[in-house]
Amino acid sequence: MTPPFARIADLHAHVGTLVTARGWVTHVRSSGKVAFVVMRDGSGILQAVLVKAQVPEHAWERFGTLTLETSVAITGEVRADARAPGGHELGVTDLDVVGTSPLDYPIQPKEHGVDFLLDNRHLWLRSPRQAAIMRVRAELEQAVHDFFYARDFVRTDTPILTGAIGERSGLFATEYFDEGMAYLAQTGQLYGEALAASLGRIYTFGPTFRAEKSKTRRHLTEFWMIEPEMAWYDTHDNMRLQQEFVQYLVERALERRSEELKLLERDTAPLEKVSGDFVRLDYSDAIPLIQAKGSTTQWGDDLGAEDEALIVADYDRPVFVMNYPKQAKAFYMKENPADPRTVLCDDLLAPEGYGEIIGGSQREDDHDKLLARILEEGLPVESYGWYLDLRKYGTFTHSGFGLGLERTIAWICGLHHIREVIPFPRLMHRLRP
Numbered sequence: 001m002t003p004p005f006a007r008i009a010d011l012h013a014h015v016g017t018l019v020t021a022r023g024w025v026t027h028v029r030s031s032g033k034v035a036f037v038v039m040r041d042g043s044g045i046l047q048a049v050l051v052k053a054q055v056p057e058h059a060w061e062r063f064g065t066l067t068l069e070t071s072v073a074i075t076g077e078v079r080a081d082a083r084a085p086g087g088h089e090l091g092v093t094d095l096d097v098v099g100t101s102p103l104d105y106p107i108q109p110k111e112h113g114v115d116f117l118l119d120n121r122h123l124w125l126r127s128p129r130q131a132a133i134m135r136v137r138a139e140l141e142q143a144v145h146d147f148f149y150a151r152d153f154v155r156t157d158t159p160i161l162t163g164a165i166g167e168r169s170g171l172f173a174t175e176y177f178d179e180g181m182a183y184l185a186q187t188g189q190l191y192g193e194a195l196a197a198s199l200g201r202i203y204t205f206g207p208t209f210r211a212e213k214s215k216t217r218r219h220l221t222e223f224w225m226i227e228p229e230m231a232w233y234d235t236h237d238n239m240r241l242q243q244e245f246v247q248y249l250v251e252r253a254l255e256r257r258s259e260e261l262k263l264l265e266r267d268t269a270p271l272e273k274v275s276g277d278f279v280r281l282d283y284s285d286a287i288p289l290i291q292a293k294g295s296t297t298q299w300g301d302d303l304g305a306e307d308e309a310l311i312v313a314d315y316d317r318p319v320f321v322m323n324y325p326k327q328a329k330a331f332y333m334k335e336n337p338a339d340p341r342t343v344l345c346d347d348l349l350a351p352e353g354y355g356e357i358i359g360g361s362q363r364e365d366d367h368d369k370l371l372a373r374i375l376e377e378g379l380p381v382e383s384y385g386w387y388l389d390l391r392k393y394g395t396f397t398h399s400g401f402g403l404g405l406e407r408t409i410a411w412i413c414g415l416h417h418i419r420e421v422i423p424f425p426r427l428m429h430r431l432r433p
């Protein structure tokens with residue numbers, strides 16, 4: 001009888017029986033009489049042991065040809081072994097080479113430069129660190145859906161190809177039949193607002209494109225954003241939801257991906273602190289605070305990355321900076337009745353210098369004020385007709401926010417640069433592989 005195939009993660013169900021495990025070779029060593037193959041199959045790692053005197057001659061010969069990343073099918077008896085990585089060992093009875101791997105496999109167990117690794121991203125993804133990051137990413141993506149599903153939000157999908165939306169900068173454009181140019185979406189928010197008037201509470205989760213010429217450690221040209229939009233939420237309800245959301249994501253990672261965080265050498269102590277209430281700081285109070293620390297930013301300016309770093313340095317948990325000046329923010333944010341120079345908005349800054357992970361606001365629900373803002377910004381009114389309709393036909397208090405998935409993962413994993421948290425990063429100078 002041919003032994004069944006088994007995933008390494010499922011070996012516990014096969015102790016004492018013969019199985020065939022398939023995967024890629026990561027290490028080999030031999031004493032001449034006993035040989036060891038360590039392999040991974042995506043579900044775990046497994047050590048297989050060959051005793052020369054006990055395996056067929058062809059198996060022993062094939063062992064001699066194994067190189068890093070050779071793909072193999074190894075048959076043997078599953079033995080429970082607490083000392084073995086993964087808790088099991090395979091007592092080999094046969095070994096097949098599925099695909100050889102020449103000795104020039106680019107990624108060797110030594111230091112490589114990041115550019116080299118990114119050029120070989122398709123292979124770099126096989127390394128344990130990269131696989132751990134992808135698992136954290138998948139966990140957080142699932143957590144996003146679980147969080148909103150449990151709260152009865154409706155997931156909606158907004159278009160990626162959009163028509164002319166005026167002179168917004170940083171758009172990727174492509175020709176669209178006889179309709180002129182189409183632009184890749186920078187946000188789904190405006191469409192999300194239309195959907196919130198239908199469904200009450202919605203969220204979108206999709207790719208977002210920004211032709212940003214910024215070469216920083218937190219900008220990609222293609223990234224994934226989660227954008228909830230809630231009817232009848234004001235700015236305070238909005239921030240409360242953001243706090244619960246971020247706390248949930250961090251807890252999920254701590255609970256279910258602790259092994260991966262350990263492999264990434266993430267100090268989780270700062271993440272544990274996220275369960276407390278987030279700090280809320282008014283923009284107008286933040287300015288003197290950062291000026292006292294040497295910033296030259298004036299009231300009215302947007303905050304730069306250095307300013308954000310100065311603000312979070314005082315706290316060990318995320319910080320909301322609220323109510324920015326109108327001129328520093330987008331036209332659709334609602335005027336602050338308590339100080340009409342400002343708008344009802346918030347940026348959520350992650351601790352440990354990771355910067356802004358969320359931008360949120362209450363939306364302007366007054367038709368004429370919104371129209372005035374569109375004109376003030378010199379935006380083409382005709383493109384915003386449908387958006388103004390949302391205020392013309394039954395306007396409503398509503399708020400929403402956008403959380404950048406990659407920045408959130410980079411923070412939770414404690415990674416310096418966001419390019420490692422997406423399988424195939426798109427950066428200003430990188431479109432391949």
Ligand code: ATP
Nearest residue numbers: 210212218219220223356357358359402403404407
């Ligand atoms: P920043 O000023 O830091 O470039 P932003 O204010 O332009 O960001 P928003 O338009 O508020 O960003 O987008 C919402 C969220 O999307 C941000 O808080 C961030 O988490 C994420 N984000 C924005 N731009 C990028 C980018 N280029 N790469 C990765 N994530 C991004």
Ligand code: MG
Nearest residue numbers: 347356358359
């Ligand atoms: Mg922002």
